[in-house]
Amino acid sequence: MHPLLLTPLYRRYLWGGRRFATSLGRSLPPGEDFAESWELVDRGTDQSIVAAGPLAGVSLGELVRERGHELLGRHAPRAAFPLLFKFLDACRDLSVQVHPDDTRAARLTPPDLGKTEAWYVIDAAAGSRIYAGLCDGVDQRALAAALRAGRCGEVLHSFEPRAGDCVFIPAGTVHAIGAGLVVAEIQESSDVTYRLFDWNRTGADGKPRPLHTEAGLEAVTQCGPVAPVASEAIVEDGTATRQLVTCDSFVFDEIRLGRDWTVGGDDACHFLAILSGEVHLDARWQLPPLTPGACVLLPAAIGRQVVRAAEAAATPPTLLHVQLP
Numbered sequence: 001m002h003p004l005l006l007t008p009l010y011r012r013y014l015w016g017g018r019r020f021a022t023s024l025g026r027s028l029p030p031g032e033d034f035a036e037s038w039e040l041v042d043r044g045t046d047q048s049i050v051a052a053g054p055l056a057g058v059s060l061g062e063l064v065r066e067r068g069h070e071l072l073g074r075h076a077p078r079a080a081f082p083l084l085f086k087f088l089d090a091c092r093d094l095s096v097q098v099h100p101d102d103t104r105a106a107r108l109t110p111p112d113l114g115k116t117e118a119w120y121v122i123d124a125a126a127g128s129r130i131y132a133g134l135c136d137g138v139d140q141r142a143l144a145a146a147l148r149a150g151r152c153g154e155v156l157h158s159f160e161p162r163a164g165d166c167v168f169i170p171a172g173t174v175h176a177i178g179a180g181l182v183v184a185e186i187q188e189s190s191d192v193t194y195r196l197f198d199w200n201r202t203g204a205d206g207k208p209r210p211l212h213t214e215a216g217l218e219a220v221t222q223c224g225p226v227a228p229v230a231s232e233a234i235v236e237d238g239t240a241t242r243q244l245v246t247c248d249s250f251v252f253d254e255i256r257l258g259r260d261w262t263v264g265g266d267d268a269c270h271f272l273a274i275l276s277g278e279v280h281l282d283a284r285w286q287l288p289p290l291t292p293g294a295c296v297l298l299p300a301a302i303g304r305q306v307v308r309a310a311e312a313a314a315t316p317p318t319l320l321h322v323q324l325p
């Protein structure tokens with residue numbers, strides 16, 4: 001096993017843009033725009049593929065199912081990698097959605113995971129908004145009435161986020177990412193989304209896109225307003241760690257690197273996404289420097305790793321760190 005660089009899976013939807021290049025330093029494939037870039041996925045035919053090194057060409061799913069103990073350590077065995085990490089470039093408001101929790105999703109045909117997710121704002125154009133939860137005092141009944149009247153926007157809680165904000169969206173919370181945001185998202189690897197409201201717009205064919213009002217309302221279990229995570233960074237040996245989310249599905253941290261930072265050695269895998277600056281892993285892996293937009297999965301079997309800031313770094317590199325709980 002070695003640190004795994006995975007090939008991004010780009011997704012083109014109506015609402016995408018070109019900011020994976022401008023905000024994240026990616027060299028994008030030709031094409032007009034890209035809405036999502038899936039960095040870590042093991043879901044049926046959607047597979048992250050190892051991009052380089054001795055395991056190049058192998059899918060994440062193969063590693064989970066055939067070399068689970070080396071990859072996942074104490075979290076093995078698993079039928080599939082339980083998390084999905086992606087970047088999103090929202091040039092238009094996304095539809096208002098809700099996902100079921102694990103219990104509700106397990107009752108579906110076929111059964112699925114619920115979807116608890118968290119967002120980290122990478123870039124926020126002036127005036128862009130996040131919609132998360134409902135305004136104070138709005139319950140399921142008031143939400144249903146607003147949906148019937150086409151006025152869902154009036155009961156959604158929203159705020160203007162800043163780069164560096166993290167928003168935790170437990171399953172059952174109504175939410176939408178607004179136009180102007182570039183976001184990193186960690187979520188349970190689930191496919192169940194109920195669209196509650198599409199801002200009274202029409203789709204590419206000129207018709208309104210289907211809504212899933214009944215199933216969606218049934219899935220709403222969290223009504224109150226959701227604010228950005230308020231955690232403070234803890235500085236140790238020059239590296240500032242901000243614990244963003246610890247939940248049943250994932251642990252999500254922001255790391256501002258000092259000179260170096262040690263990760264792993266706990267019989268578990270670790271996923272890193274570099275947002276700014278330049279970092280190096282141990283020279284024996286023969287990896288290129290990891291620059292903004294780079295993501296790497298560190299298998300459990302490779303043990304403790306030192307992540308080192310490049311010498312010339314003017315500002316401390318910023319990383320997102322994901323692990324299984």
Ligand SMILES: [Zn+2]
Binds near residue numbers: 099175
């Ligand atoms: Zn969602």
